[in-house]
Amino acid sequence: MERVECLYRVSTKGQVDHNDIPMQRIECRRFAQEQGWTIIKEVCEKGVSGFKVVANKRDAIQELREDAKNQRFDILLVFMFDRLGRRKDETPFVVEWFAKQGIRVFSVMEGEQKFETHTDSLINYIRYWQSEGESRKTSVRIKTRLDQLRADGLYTGGPVRFGYRAVEKGRLNKKNKPVKDLEVDPEEAAIVKEIFERTVYEGAGSFVLANELNDRGIRTHHGAKFSALKVNRILAEREYTGYLITKDVTSPFLPELQIISQELFDQAQVIIEQRKKKNADWRNVPRQNSTGALLGGNLYCATCGSRMTSSNPGKGAKREYAEYICYMGANHRVKCSGQKAYIAKRVDKLVLQVTQLLLDSIKDTPKDVTIEKRMKKEIKELAERAGEAKKKAENAEEEQESLEQEVAKSLMGKSQFTPEMLRRLIDEASMKKKEMQRTAAELEQQLADQKKLCDDLGNYYDRFLGWGGEFGLASIERKRMIIAQLYKRIELGRGYTLHFVLDWNYEQFLNTRALESVKAVEKASIQSSLKVKKGKKSNTMAAKQPA
Numbered sequence: 001m002e003r004v005e006c007l008y009r010v011s012t013k014g015q016v017d018h019n020d021i022p023m024q025r026i027e028c029r030r031f032a033q034e035q036g037w038t039i040i041k042e043v044c045e046k047g048v049s050g051f052k053v054v055a056n057k058r059d060a061i062q063e064l065r066e067d068a069k070n071q072r073f074d075i076l077l078v079f080m081f082d083r084l085g086r087r088k089d090e091t092p093f094v095v096e097w098f099a100k101q102g103i104r105v106f107s108v109m110e111g112e113q114k115f116e117t118h119t120d121s122l123i124n125y126i127r128y129w130q131s132e133g134e135s136r137k138t139s140v141r142i143k144t145r146l147d148q149l150r151a152d153g154l155y156t157g158g159p160v161r162f163g164y165r166a167v168e169k170g171r172l173n174k175k176n177k178p179v180k181d182l183e184v185d186p187e188e189a190a191i192v193k194e195i196f197e198r199t200v201y202e203g204a205g206s207f208v209l210a211n212e213l214n215d216r217g218i219r220t221h222h223g224a225k226f227s228a229l230k231v232n233r234i235l236a237e238r239e240y241t242g243y244l245i246t247k248d249v250t251s252p253f254l255p256e257l258q259i260i261s262q263e264l265f266d267q268a269q270v271i272i273e274q275r276k277k278k279n280a281d282w283r284n285v286p287r288q289n290s291t292g293a294l295l296g297g298n299l300y301c302a303t304c305g306s307r308m309t310s311s312n313p314g315k316g317a318k319r320e321y322a323e324y325i326c327y328m329g330a331n332h333r334v335k336c337s338g339q340k341a342y343i344a345k346r347v348d349k350l351v352l353q354v355t356q357l358l359l360d361s362i363k364d365t366p367k368d369v370t371i372e373k374r375m376k377k378e379i380k381e382l383a384e385r386a387g388e389a390k391k392k393a394e395n396a397e398e399e400q401e402s403l404e405q406e407v408a409k410s411l412m413g414k415s416q417f418t419p420e421m422l423r424r425l426i427d428e429a430s431m432k433k434k435e436m437q438r439t440a441a442e443l444e445q446q447l448a449d450q451k452k453l454c455d456d457l458g459n460y461y462d463r464f465l466g467w468g469g470e471f472g473l474a475s476i477e478r479k480r481m482i483i484a485q486l487y488k489r490i491e492l493g494r495g496y497t498l499h500f501v502l503d504w505n506y507e508q509f510l511n512t513r514a515l516e517s518v519k520a521v522e523k524a525s526i527q528s529s530l531k532v533k534k535g536k537k538s539n540t541m542a543a544k545q546p547a
Contacts, residue, residue, distance in 0.1 A: 002037040005073040009045040009083045024079040031108045051086040068101045088129040153251040163192040202477040206231035294348040301326040302493030303338025339494040359468035386443035393436035400429035
């Protein structure tokens with residue numbers, strides 16, 4: 001009597017619910033009975049893909065292999081051979097391995113798989129090559145349909161992000177069963193908005209935010225405490241601006257799912273990027289905003305150019321005031337002949353005065369339309385240059401292709417060019433094509449950047465104007481973030497001399513009003529001097545604190 005072990009497999013949990021395994025079991029038992037065999041063992045795999053999961057990670061295959069090694073059965077029976085797997089680079093050899101152990105392999109629908117001739121091996125391989133192809137096609141069809149649903153703004157399952165909840169709203173699938181859609185969870189959405197606003201407006205760090213949320217008893221969807229990593233993940237999710245996003249599909253804008261504005265999200269990304277260690281050389285936003293000092297990240301020593309740090313008096317310290325210190329110079333890591341420490345209160349006072357005057361100078365002034373006209377003119381010129389460069393690149397590519405077509409003629413002696421001449425000309429044409437393509441790509445990038453800058457012009461002006469209205473009454477954390485974004489660098493030198501270098505995005509609104517800023521300082525009767533220097537793309541102001 002032949003001993004039989006059966007393998008039943010379904011790829012999804014849905015197939016389990018739809019009695020797919022019982023169907024395989026019934027057919028295998030009927031087939032074994034007809035052949036006069038005895039089934040001694042039945043192994044089931046529920047929700048295991050024969051295409052995505054390799055044999056070494058399938059417990060059922062490993063169990064059958066162990067039994068085969070110990071000669072515990074004579075025949076391996078499946079409903080169809082693809083139940084053993086759908087991998088063309090693996091499953092044929094799994095079947096062949098069983099055959100080499102003396103195990104006959106049968107399928108109810110396809111009969112016995114033999115390995116007596118070369119043709120048998122070929123058929124075995126072709127069968128699983130075809131099965132893998134079917135799996136790939138199925139995968140493509142499913143992915144395409146899911147992408148279409150997401151592109152239409154429909155939720156297709158998966159983890160629900162903090163700030164949303166999945167609810168049934170009456171939508172049915174093709175099987176007339178209810179499916180869920182996303183909606184904003186008001187309580188969680190308020191937390192998401194708070195995380196973004198405090199990051200942008202106060203410079204709060206992810207570690208501080210996570211601790212505060214945990215202290216308030218707020219938990220994630222899974223009931224876990226917040227961590228800095230969780231906060232950072234929330235800050236990186238563009239979905240909060242009103243989109244459903246997967247790897248390569250973005251839905252249309254869905255206002256009902258928007259929790260934060262695109263501008264707020266973009267500002268948060270700038271801050272996160274600058275806080276990364278790899279960007280320490282160019283950041284002007286402080287990595288921490290809980291030190292109590294006004295300046296951080298964009299304060300530099302005017303003598304050696306090193307970034308300065310703030311230092312608060314510790315317990316038992318002789319001094320009772322905070323200082324700004326040239327850390328690199330004070331610790332002799334660089335040569336610095338400048339002053340090493342400055343009283344923070346004196347520096348902060350002057351910075352606040354100058355900043356308030358700058359913001360007051362724009363508060364009641366309409367946006368200069370000449371800036372927008374100038375930028376649109378530059379965009380037009382860039383577009384023309386980019387078009388010309390693209391045309392030259394296309395001509396260079398056509399020239400190279402024309403020369404390459406001459407190669408065959410040259411080898412047959414039917415061309416005016418020798419092979420050596422053609423090789424040299426083709427190399428020259430290839431280099432020219434690459435150079436033209438590089439130039440065209442650079443101009444296209446410049447054009448895209450200039451268009452974005454023009455589009456963002458209104459946002460920067462509105463932000464600048466908003467700072468003017470809030471700065472005087474803002475908290476120290478908020479003032480610190482405004483100063484970090486307004487100034488690219490603040491250089492502090494001996495005698496409390498300060499040099500301010502504005503960020504170009506805000507500098508453009510002051511270039512035409514520099515004299516008004518000077519007059520404002522004079523009218524305020526502040527005991528400091530303000531000197532404005534105009535440059536091609538820089539607006540540097542110098543102010544000196546009286547001794």
